[in-house]
Amino acid sequence: MSMKIFISKDSTALSLGADEVAEAIAKEAQTRKLDIQILRNSSRGLFWLETLVEVETASGRIGFGPINPNDVKSLFDADFIKGGKHPLALGLVSEIDWLKKQERLTFARMGITEPTNIDQYIEHEGFQGLKNALKLNPQAIVQTVTDSGLRGRGGAAFPTGIKWKTVLDTKATQKYIVCNADEGDSGTYSDRMIMEGDPFVLIEGMIIAGLAVGASQGYIYLRSEYPHALKTLNEAIEKAKSVGYLGDDILKSGHTFHLEVRRAAGAYICGEETSLLESLEGKRGLVRFKPPLPAIEGLFGKPTAVNNVISLATVPIILARGAKYYQDFGMGKSRGTLPIQLAGNLKRTGLVEKAFGVTLRELLYDFGGGSLSGKPIKAVQVGGPLGAYLPESQFDTPLDYEKFSEIWAILGHGGIVAFDETVNMAKMARYAFDFCAIESCGKCTPCRVGSTRGVEVMDHIIAGKDVEKHTTLVRDLSDTMLNGSLCALGGMTPYPVLSALNHFPKDFGVDAKETKA
Amino acid sequence: MEDLVLNPHDLKIINQHILQYQSMPGALLPLLHAIQDDLGFVPEIAYPLISSALSLSVAEVHGVVTFYHHFRSHKPGRHILQVCRAESCQALGSEALETHIKNKLGIDFHETTFDGTITLEPIYCLGNCACSPAVMIDEAVYGRVDSKKIDQLISDLKRAS
Ligand SMILES: Cc1cc2nc3c(=O)[nH]c(=O)nc-3n(C[C@H](O)[C@H](O)[C@H](O)COP(=O)(O)O)c2cc1C
Ligand code: SF4
Ligand code: FES
Numbered sequence: 074m075s076m077k078i079f080i081s082k083d084s085t086a087l088s089l090g091a092d093e094v095a096e097a098i099a100k101e102a103q104t105r106k107l108d109i110q111i112l113r114n115s116s117r118g119l120f121w122l123e124t125l126v127e128v129e130t131a132s133g134r135i136g137f138g139p140i141n142p143n144d145v146k147s148l149f150d151a152d153f154i155k156g157g158k159h160p161l162a163l164g165l166v167s168e169i170d171w172l173k174k175q176e177r178l179t180f181a182r183m184g185i186t187e188p189t190n191i192d193q194y195i196e197h198e199g200f201q202g203l204k205n206a207l208k209l210n211p212q213a214i215v216q217t218v219t220d221s222g223l224r225g226r227g228g229a230a231f232p233t234g235i236k237w238k239t240v241l242d243t244k245a246t247q248k249y250i251v252c253n254a255d256e257g258d259s260g261t262y263s264d265r266m267i268m269e270g271d272p273f274v275l276i277e278g279m280i281i282a283g284l285a286v287g288a289s290q291g292y293i294y295l296r297s298e299y300p301h302a303l304k305t306l307n308e309a310i311e312k313a314k315s316v317g318y319l320g321d322d323i324l325k326s327g328h329t330f331h332l333e334v335r336r337a338a339g340a341y342i343c344g345e346e347t348s349l350l351e352s353l354e355g356k357r358g359l360v361r362f363k364p365p366l367p368a369i370e371g372l373f374g375k376p377t378a379v380n381n382v383i384s385l386a387t388v389p390i391i392l393a394r395g396a397k398y399y400q401d402f403g404m405g406k407s408r409g410t411l412p413i414q415l416a417g418n419l420k421r422t423g424l425v426e427k428a429f430g431v432t433l434r435e436l437l438y439d440f441g442g443g444s445l446s447g448k449p450i451k452a453v454q455v456g457g458p459l460g461a462y463l464p465e466s467q468f469d470t471p472l473d474y475e476k477f478s479e480i481w482a483i484l485g486h487g488g489i490v491a492f493d494e495t496v497n498m499a500k501m502a503r504y505a506f507d508f509c510a511i512e513s514c515g516k517c518t519p520c521r522v523g524s525t526r527g528v529e530v531m532d533h534i535i536a537g538k539d540v541e542k543h544t545t546l547v548r549d550l551s552d553t554m555l556n557g558s559l560c561a562l563g564g565m566t567p568y569p570v571l572s573a574l575n576h577f578p579k580d581f582g583v584d585a586k587e588t589k590a
Numbered sequence: 591m592e593d594l595v596l597n598p599h600d601l602k603i604i605n606q607h608i609l610q611y612q613s614m615p616g617a618l619l620p621l622l623h624a625i626q627d628d629l630g631f632v633p634e635i636a637y638p639l640i641s642s643a644l645s646l647s648v649a650e651v652h653g654v655v656t657f658y659h660h661f662r663s664h665k666p667g668r669h670i671l672q673v674c675r676a677e678s679c680q681a682l683g684s685e686a687l688e689t690h691i692k693n694k695l696g697i698d699f700h701e702t703t704f705d706g707t708i709t710l711e712p713i714y715c716l717g718n719c720a721c722s723p724a725v726m727i728d729e730a731v732y733g734r735v736d737s738k739k740i741d742q743l744i745s746d747l748k749r750a751s
Contacts, residue, residue: 261719338622
């Protein structure tokens with residue numbers, strides 16, 4: 074019998090040479106006349122160990138990593154397919170502490186199954202949630218999601234069940250489910266991992282959402298930077314159609330759900346839900362005034378549930394195992410788990426799915442292993458480019474939506490970017506304004522003009538010119554943007570800017586005591 | 591030099607895509623993507639064709655093409671090199687990498703090398719933040735890119751063309 078070897082085809086693994094490793098292993102096995110089979114599965118999200126090579130044994134999959142193509146010969150010399158000793162051997166992968174300490178609910182199948190293998194998906198609890206949902210009426214599905222405590226993982230943390238109820242209660246001939254797969258936040262990649270690694274879970278979540286609110290058409294609005302996700306999603310949608318999970322009569326239930334992927338075009342603002350809807354309609358992504366809410370008047374004027382990839386991909390396990398199972402994880406009003414993405418200057422980066430309540434310090438040091446450079450971590454940005462920078466004194470904050478608001482920070486989409494002591498926080502504040510200026514949709518003046526002005530003012534500060542006067546100006550500009558912007562791009566750019574200034578005044582050339590918190 | 595009329599090959603492709611997408615709800619972005627996938631850009635002289643097919647004004651088509659960073663109205667080089675400028679990559683030295691690349695290629699962002707091989711573009715996160723700094727060449731992402739690695743990648747591109 075041939076030995077099974079597993080190598081991920083996640084694009085981060087590919088970015089480190091997973092294809093080359095797979096090729097080298099295949100070639101070496103052929104030379105040595107060994108009978109092996111290489112399977113390309115999703116990634117465990119242990120990116121610090123990619124390219125991770127796993128071998129199936131009687132006691133489970135054992136791992137070797139990180140492997141480069143030039144390690145391959147030595148792997149064979151050590152007889153790795155029989156679990157031989159090698160300096161890069163990791164033992165049983167499921168026993169690796171980093172993985173074992175996680176609570177993988179949404180990411181349960183990651184690293185285990187092949188992304189577009191529908192039989193494997195079904196073997197691993199796939200479509201169980203859908204089957205349960207088909208036995209419930211729409212109100213009961215919505216109630217289950219409400220009871221689970223699931224809040225939108227796209228950033229705003231709005232309760233998913235409540236949003237669905239609005240769509241359900243709005244009468245219309247056509248309704249839509251729109252999956253926000255724009256994942257524009259830097260430091261985040263969990264949406265990408267799901268779409269490349271376990272696309273059926275997103276599809277299943279969208280079908281359930283359709284049943285819940287009475288929508289027969291879904292769109293996945295996918296950022297153009299993700300070509301692998303595009304291919305995988307389209308392949309998975311075709312498979313789901315061919316076996317009756319999508320189409321006019323889902324599992325012969327009489328329910329209809331059609332699904333289509335639409336490509337975005339590289340505008341960060343199109344991650345904002347109303348801008349996204351404009352874009353889906355074929356227009357420039359100008360943010361809409363609210364009300365009306367998209368749940369009442371959304372895509373093409375029809376009631377639309379817009380949800381993030383992770384929100385939707387979490388729905389199947391809630392329907393499969395029940396609201397209580399999910400809501401037993403977490404703390405306070407933050408129920409369930411959050412797929413946290415460790416990024417930037419850390420030793421052990423990757424995907425950590427944990428119940429809410431884990432502290433930043435645990436994530437940075439126990440999981441992250443401290444900085445990659447070995448220098449002290451000076452600041453971390455949580456929640457993407459509109460998230461605050463946190464200093465070491467705040468590292469004991471638990472991941473919880475409310476605890477983060479208390480310190481004027483956000484969790485956002487769960488991305489954590491660490492910086493070591495070489496970072497200059499005045500430059501990061503300048504970048505925040507610059508990013509806002511580049512990505513502003515231009516609809517309102519505080520954002521459009523304020524951000525450009527912010528860059529100029531930061532340039533003066535960085536050059537050491539009239540620092541007192543200019544930091545006051547930064548605060549005034551931030552106030553105007555906070556209070557006068559239509560959406561969170563202009564309205565939250567002050568988070569990274571002011572947190573940098575308040576926590577790291579020295580980098581701006583001002584005394585700590587002179588800055589007001 | 592930009593052409594003043596569409597060459598027959600491009601015209602045929604554009605017309606095919608128009609036929610395919612015309613009746614789709616919200617057709618403009620999918621159509622622009624299809625055209626750019628095949629031609630590498632959306633030629634300005636095609637705007638009237640696109641606008642009349644979708645009952646839009648030329649100004650609306652122009653507005654959409656310019657709003658989105660992904661769409662180009664000018665022919666790019668044979669390869670697109672996108673360098674991530676976002677925070678995670680900055681935390682691991684993307685600024686120095688960016689400068690290195692610009693110096694090496696002798697161009698700034700949104701420019702194409704003299705030999706027509708590479709167009710350089712900024713990008714804000716490739717979702718590869720676990721292995722920063724990241725760059726993308728056409729559709730392939732590369733992680734933990736340093737100056738040595740990028741030199742190798744660039745010389746591979748130059749050699750191939
Ligand atoms: C500037 C801006 C960018 C955003 N980008 C995204 C994004 O890339 N992905 C996402 O899911 N939500 C994004 N959001 C949040 C969406 O507007 C919306 O709240 C979310 O898609 C709702 O889904 P959820 O309730 O499941 O989180 C963004 C918001 C703003 C203001
Ligand atoms: S805050 Fe900025 S991005 Fe948001 S609507 Fe106003 S101009 Fe557009
Ligand atoms: S910040 Fe560069 S890949 Fe995400």
